[in-house]
Amino acid sequence: MSEANLTLGGHGTGISESPPFAIPTKKLAMWLFIIADAMTFAAMLIAYGFLRNATPNWPTPFQFSPSIVNVMVMTFILVSSSLTMLIAVRAAKAGDKRRAFTWILFTALGGAIFALLHIHEWVGMIEEGARLFQNPWGTGLFGAAFFSVTGLHLLHVTCGVVALVVVGLRYERGRYNADDIEITGLYWHFVDIVWMFVVPLVYLLSIAR
Amino acid sequence: MSAGEQHRGGLGTDIAVYLCLLGMSGLQIILAYAGTEGRQLFVRLLVVALVQAVIAVLFFMHLREERRSFVWFVAVFTLFVLAALTYGWTDSFRIINGVPFAH
Numbered sequence: 001m002s003e004a005n006l007t008l009g010g011h012g013t014g015i016s017e018s019p020p021f022a023i024p025t026k027k028l029a030m031w032l033f034i035i036a037d038a039m040t041f042a043a044m045l046i047a048y049g050f051l052r053n054a055t056p057n058w059p060t061p062f063q064f065s066p067s068i069v070n071v072m073v074m075t076f077i078l079v080s081s082s083l084t085m086l087i088a089v090r091a092a093k094a095g096d097k098r099r100a101f102t103w104i105l106f107t108a109l110g111g112a113i114f115a116l117l118h119i120h121e122w123v124g125m126i127e128e129g130a131r132l133f134q135n136p137w138g139t140g141l142f143g144a145a146f147f148s149v150t151g152l153h154l155l156h157v158t159c160g161v162v163a164l165v166v167v168g169l170r171y172e173r174g175r176y177n178a179d180d181i182e183i184t185g186l187y188w189h190f191v192d193i194v195w196m197f198v199v200p201l202v203y204l205l206s207i208a209r
Numbered sequence: 210m211s212a213g214e215q216h217r218g219g220l221g222t223d224i225a226v227y228l229c230l231l232g233m234s235g236l237q238i239i240l241a242y243a244g245t246e247g248r249q250l251f252v253r254l255l256v257v258a259l260v261q262a263v264i265a266v267l268f269f270m271h272l273r274e275e276r277r278s279f280v281w282f283v284a285v286f287t288l289f290v291l292a293a294l295t296y297g298w299t300d301s302f303r304i305i306n307g308v309p310f311a312h
Contacts, residue, residue, distance in 0.1 A: 021279035031283065039290050046294045068238065075234050082269055083227045090220065189269040196261045199234070200254035204241040 030183045034190045037156075041194050044152060045201055048145045052205075059137035060206045066124065071203050074117050075195065078157075081110030082192045085185045092171065092178035100181060104168035107188065111161040118154050122147070146202060153198055156191050163187065218268075226268040233261050 019025050052058050062068055088103035125146075129136040132143045167184045170176045240253050267273040272280055 021276050021282065023275060023279065031279075035283065035287055038287060039294070042291055042294050064242075068241075072234075072238065076231065079227060079230050079234070082265070083223060086223045086269060087220065090223075186270055189265060192269075193262050193265050196230075196234070196265070197258050200237050200241075200258050201251075204237060204254055205251060207241055209246075 024179060027179070027183050027186070030186050034186060037190065038194075041152070041197070044149050045197060048149055048201065051141050051145055055139045055141055057138040058206070059135060059139065059142045060208050061125075061128070061130070061135075061137045061142075062203050062207045064207070067121065068203065068207060070117060070121050071199055074114050075199060077110050077114050077117070078192050078195050081107045081114070082189050084110060085188050089178070089182050089185045092181040095178075097172055100178075101168050101172040104164055104171075104181065108161050108164040108168070111157050111164065111188075111191075115154060115157050115161065118150065118157075122150075149198060149202055153191070153194055156194070160188050160191050222268065226264060230261055230265060233257050 020028055023031075062071075084103050084106040088100050088107060091100035091103060130143050130146070131140075132147060133140045135143050163184055167176060167180055171178075171181055237254055237257050240250065240257070245253065266283075272283065
């Protein structure tokens with residue numbers, strides 16, 4: 001250990017030390033967060049599957065219209081917002097700040113519309129009598145499972161919209177760079193991927209026949 | 210990848226993947242109303258969702274452009290924990306049918 005390190009209390013880390021997996025540390029941190037969050041959603045969905053399997057009178061309340069149509073629109077909006085995020089990342093990598101910021105705002109708008117449609121669907125179900133521990137269709141566990149799983153996803157979407165706006169503004173003002181846009185995009189794509197599991201497992205397996 | 214470097218594949222690739230994901234979402238709707246129910250429907254929907262997830266992770270999240278060691282890290286760690294969680298879910302069949310060691 002050098003005298004300089006002893007004086008400064010350093011740990012002797014070399015300045016040429018490469019980051020793990022040759023990706024920026026903050027990008028690795030986002031990937032680790034995504035893996036951990038994926039486990040949270042997996043646990044929620046598996047617990048939901050457990051409840052569903054073990055409960056004979058599980059409700060199937062989702063009519064094609066308005067529920068499944070609403071879900072289709074929400075899926076289209078969320079997947080489209082992932083595309084707009086990709087365009088924003090490309091523009092940021094190319095150094096076009098204005099274009100990147102515009103497409104980030106489009107992505108945030110898509111997320112906001114998704115959240116509003118989701119709340120609209122919740123209100124519809126609550127008006128039909130669905131509550132956390134009771135509903136007019138079957139076992140009371142349905143409400144707790146449905147609102148927990150979709151509520152957790154809605155929370156992630158909402159936080160994602162806030163993050164997009166904040167990161168977009170800071171990028172536009174020069175505080176953040178294109179890497180930060182890409183890292184925020186990773187989180188947004190993860191939210192989209194989770195929805196691809198929520199739709200079939202929560203909605204499509206419980207359609208009204 | 211630094212701030213100035215672009216990802217592999219152009220916007221055309223992104224749009225193609227986007228249309229593919231939308232198409233698979235549509236396929237899930239068709240499968241749901243095709244008449245199959247129960248376990249068969251669940252397996253079909255889950256397979257489509259897994260394919261969508263893999264495509265989105267590889268192309269949208271650009272995992273295919275990262276180092277192979279990192280891809281292995283993400284895949285092996287995630288799959289191991291998912292398998293462990295799934296063990297708990299399949300235990301629900303044991304509870305429905307009664308404790309197996311009682312007979």
